Amino acid sequence: xxxxxxxPEAMKPEQTLYCPGCGHGIAHRLVAELxxxxxxxxRTIGIAPVGCSVFADKYWNxxxxxxxxxxxxxxxxxxxxxxxxxxxxxYQGDGDLAAIGTAETIHAANRGEDFxxxxxxxxxYGMTGGxxxxxxxxxxxxMTCQLGRDPEIMGYPxxxxxxxxxxxxxxxxxxxxxxxxxxxxxxxxxxKKAYSNVLEGKGYSFVEIVSPCPTNWGMTPLKAxxxxxxxxxxxxxxxxxxxxxxxx
Amino acid sequence: METSFREGLGMSEKVLMKGNEAIGEAAVxxxxxxxxxxxxxxxxxxxxxxxxxxxxxxxxxxxxxxxIAAINMCFGAAAVGVRTMTSSSGPGISLKQEGxxxxxxxxxxxxxVNVMRGGPGLGNIAPSQADYFxxxxxxxxxxxxxxxxxxxxxxxQYDYTMLSFDLADRYRIPVMLATDGIxxxxxxxxxxxxxxxPGDLPSKEAWRLGDAVTQEPIWITSVRLGEGELEEHNFKLxxxxxxxxxxxxxxxxxxxxxxxxxxxxxxxxxxxxRSAIEMARAAGIKVGLxxxxxxxxxxxxxxxxxxxxxxxxxxxxMSLGQxxxxxxxxACGACRVHLHGRTAGxxxxxxxxxxxxxxxxxxxxxxxxxxx
Numbered sequence: 001x002x003x004x005x006x007x008p009e010a011m012k013p014e015q016t017l018y019c020p021g022c023g024h025g026i027a028h029r030l031v032a033e034l035x036x037x038x039x040x041x042x043r044t045i046g047i048a049p050v051g052c053s054v055f056a057d058k059y060w061n062x063x064x065x066x067x068x069x070x071x072x073x074x075x076x077x078x079x080x081x082x083x084x085x086x087x088x089x090x091y092q093g094d095g096d097l098a099a100i101g102t103a104e105t106i107h108a109a110n111r112g113e114d115f116x117x118x119x120x121x122x123x124x125y126g127m128t129g130g131x132x133x134x135x136x137x138x139x140x141x142x143m144t145c146q147l148g149r150d151p152e153i154m155g156y157p158x159x160x161x162x163x164x165x166x167x168x169x170x171x172x173x174x175x176x177x178x179x180x181x182x183x184x185x186x187x188x189x190x191x192k193k194a195y196s197n198v199l200e201g202k203g204y205s206f207v208e209i210v211s212p213c214p215t216n217w218g219m220t221p222l223k224a225x226x227x228x229x230x231x232x233x234x235x236x237x238x239x240x241x242x243x244x245x246x247x248x
Numbered sequence: 249m250e251t252s253f254r255e256g257l258g259m260s261e262k263v264l265m266k267g268n269e270a271i272g273e274a275a276v277x278x279x280x281x282x283x284x285x286x287x288x289x290x291x292x293x294x295x296x297x298x299x300x301x302x303x304x305x306x307x308x309x310x311x312x313x314x315x316i317a318a319i320n321m322c323f324g325a326a327a328v329g330v331r332t333m334t335s336s337s338g339p340g341i342s343l344k345q346e347g348x349x350x351x352x353x354x355x356x357x358x359x360x361v362n363v364m365r366g367g368p369g370l371g372n373i374a375p376s377q378a379d380y381f382x383x384x385x386x387x388x389x390x391x392x393x394x395x396x397x398x399x400x401x402x403x404x405q406y407d408y409t410m411l412s413f414d415l416a417d418r419y420r421i422p423v424m425l426a427t428d429g430i431x432x433x434x435x436x437x438x439x440x441x442x443x444x445x446p447g448d449l450p451s452k453e454a455w456r457l458g459d460a461v462t463q464e465p466i467w468i469t470s471v472r473l474g475e476g477e478l479e480e481h482n483f484k485l486x487x488x489x490x491x492x493x494x495x496x497x498x499x500x501x502x503x504x505x506x507x508x509x510x511x512x513x514x515x516x517x518x519x520x521x522r523s524a525i526e527m528a529r530a531a532g533i534k535v536g537l538x539x540x541x542x543x544x545x546x547x548x549x550x551x552x553x554x555x556x557x558x559x560x561x562x563x564x565x566m567s568l569g570q571x572x573x574x575x576x577x578x579a580c581g582a583c584r585v586h587l588h589g590r591t592a593g594x595x596x597x598x599x600x601x602x603x604x605x606x607x608x609x610x611x612x613x614x615x616x617x618x619x620x
Binding site: 048065068080081083107 | 354459466
């Protein structure tokens, strides 16, 4: 009998410790499936950021380094410049990428560093227990904005793709979601484009993944998906923001 | 492309070079593949030198967006197994400390330079040794150590840069060259020599990232959350630190054998102390000098031996008693330990040091003479 769906070789046969309904498991798997599809497991280095995905090494079956909070783009830069033949995946959450690591993110993008950034945006700090993230929506409650995010006091949520897309170093920038099979497949398509760009040396390639965090949103997994569609996807529009190939 | 710096130069040829540039050239010779830096005075000549020389050699130079980014780029480059370095001055080193702590925790070889200036805060850009605590106490968070070399001339800045890369690789540890604004910017004749690989440096293939997966994937990290996991790791680090204390202490002695009083000073302060000793000897006062070359590990054993033989030691430093604390710890009450300290760009004056020595020798009892 032919086996048509298996665990990717780039995933370890482990059960993830992520909460029920968390998007990280799907995002991890997409990352791993593409490592297999491109046949690059032997030269792939993943970055496990500070946040819930700090133990990504337990799930990915390739080399992984854990970076300091927000510093993943700098670490990725050092690895890629030090060994240009390596394929670097810079996996980051919203606090990591868009708060503490904003400078590293902007400058790596601006230098057009040749690595893939996977930005998991779930609008909250997960690992520390649900504090306000730079991407927390207006009105959304969190541990540190219990009455809801008030933009007068806390500023507005940052749309990272819209912020970075015009930097000349950016080769590809897209926002997908893992709320439905359709969007998962679309996100994979974006990631595939990001991988092939980097493998061809075209420069900084970035895919944001809008992702649910039922635990810290205080919702059931199903309710979290509904909330994501009705609220996050309204503010964080899905699609391609930059494609150097389309521009010719 | 312009002619390479070394082209046309014979071996053992003397050149006139600035300390900051000598560090850069030594790093190039030692095979540094990636330099990451951010502008700060008084180390700018080093960054400028590397921006030219590294590209000339087809290697990596990045002027990073911050000191924080630079040390994290080093973290990445070291993890894929290439020799890497960064440099800064006190305020920038403070920013790098987070990254250095991660480098220490993940056991990566990284070389970094602190061309010290006056602090605290933005302070000034004058030469100083006021980062002594920061240099010798790890500096960042957690239970770790870094090897610290304190050169006192341009030649030593060149030589100890090469050695630093070797020790970083041998022990998989951050190694710092602690110099200052005078040493970094002064020009002195320098004998260039080729880097000599000691040959017994451990291979990086077993732990570096990005090699073909022939074994289990490699994980480089400083996070250890399992019960007892971090303590076990830190005990392992401690064992390494003890080996370093055993094998890597370096110091230089001048006229210690018959001395009644021994001055302890490093770097620029040691240059002044040398002159002070000559002046004092000419006046018939028996003074010796112990110059720590490694600030960590500190030559505490030797200081203890000397403290047993003399009545007085004098710490001369361009900080207000930071190294003095280590000398007192090492002497452990066996003799009086006095202090001559200048700060924030102040450089000890040899005549003032000799005056203090005279005061010390005429003082009695447990009195500690502190001059600052």
